[in-house]
Amino acid sequence: MPMHPFVQVAVDPIDAASLKRTLSVTVDSPEDRKQRAMWGTTRALLENMVEGVTEGYTLPIRFEGVGYRALFEEGKLSLKLGYSHPILLDIPEGVEVTIPVPTRVILQGNDKAKVTGFAADIRRWRKPEPYNQKGVFVGDETIKKKEGKKR
Numbered sequence: 001m002p003m004h005p006f007v008q009v010a011v012d013p014i015d016a017a018s019l020k021r022t023l024s025v026t027v028d029s030p031e032d033r034k035q036r037a038m039w040g041t042t043r044a045l046l047e048n049m050v051e052g053v054t055e056g057y058t059l060p061i062r063f064e065g066v067g068y069r070a071l072f073e074e075g076k077l078s079l080k081l082g083y084s085h086p087i088l089l090d091i092p093e094g095v096e097v098t099i100p101v102p103t104r105v106i107l108q109g110n111d112k113a114k115v116t117g118f119a120a121d122i123r124r125w126r127k128p129e130p131y132n133q134k135g136v137f138v139g140d141e142t143i144k145k146k147e148g149k150k151r
Contacts, residue, residue, distance in 0.1 A: 006035050007042050023050075052110040059119050061105040065134035068126070069102035077105070081126045081136070092118050 003009070006028040014021050025043045027035040051057075063069060069080050077097055079087040091097050095109040095118050105122070109115040119138045128135035130146040 003042060004035075004038050006032075007038055009042070009046065048112045052112055056108060056110055057112050057115045059107045059115050059139055061107065061119055061122060061139075062137045063103045063105075064128075064137060065126070065132075068134075068136075070099055070105050071102060072097075072099065077122075079122065079125060087125055089118075089121065 008026050008028075010024050010026070012022045012024055023046055025039060025046065027039045029035050030039070063079075063081070065082065067080060067082060071078050071080075073086070073088065075091075077089045077091055079089065081087060092114050094111050094114050095107055098106045098108070100106065107115050107119055123136045123138050126135045128137055128141065128143045130143050131148060133143070133145055
């Protein structure tokens with residue numbers, strides 16, 4: 001992870017009581033707005049990295065719609081989302097894809113940005129649609145159903 005020169009990360013010594021190691025992030029000048037912003041960003045990125053290595057990230061995707069399904073073809077993820085052709089997506093390095101049911105895909109990986117980015121690429125093909133409740137839903141996403149046009 002590239003860091004600005006004004007951001008320092010220090011590994012604190014092991015605490016004897018809890019046997020845990022802590023990371024502390026500091027900046028040269030906490031009054032400077034840019035440095036404060038990078039302080040929080042660096043802390044959040046480090047937290048995501050630690051969580052990814054210890055627990056990993058899992059993101060379920062579900063397909064709602066007639067004929068919407070996913071399967072593996074030629075080592076790629078093939079999506080059938082109502083277009084005249086299947087959509088072939090390369091699976092990024094570090095992301096594991098499992099398909100327990102054709103209408104569900106589970107993405108797993110250590111890097112939160114890669115897992116959520118790949119989920120966004122899949123969702124981009126058919127965003128959830130509020131009138132018929134069809135589309136690609138990421139995580140526990142739900143949308144409020146809209147009423148159609150009245151005469």
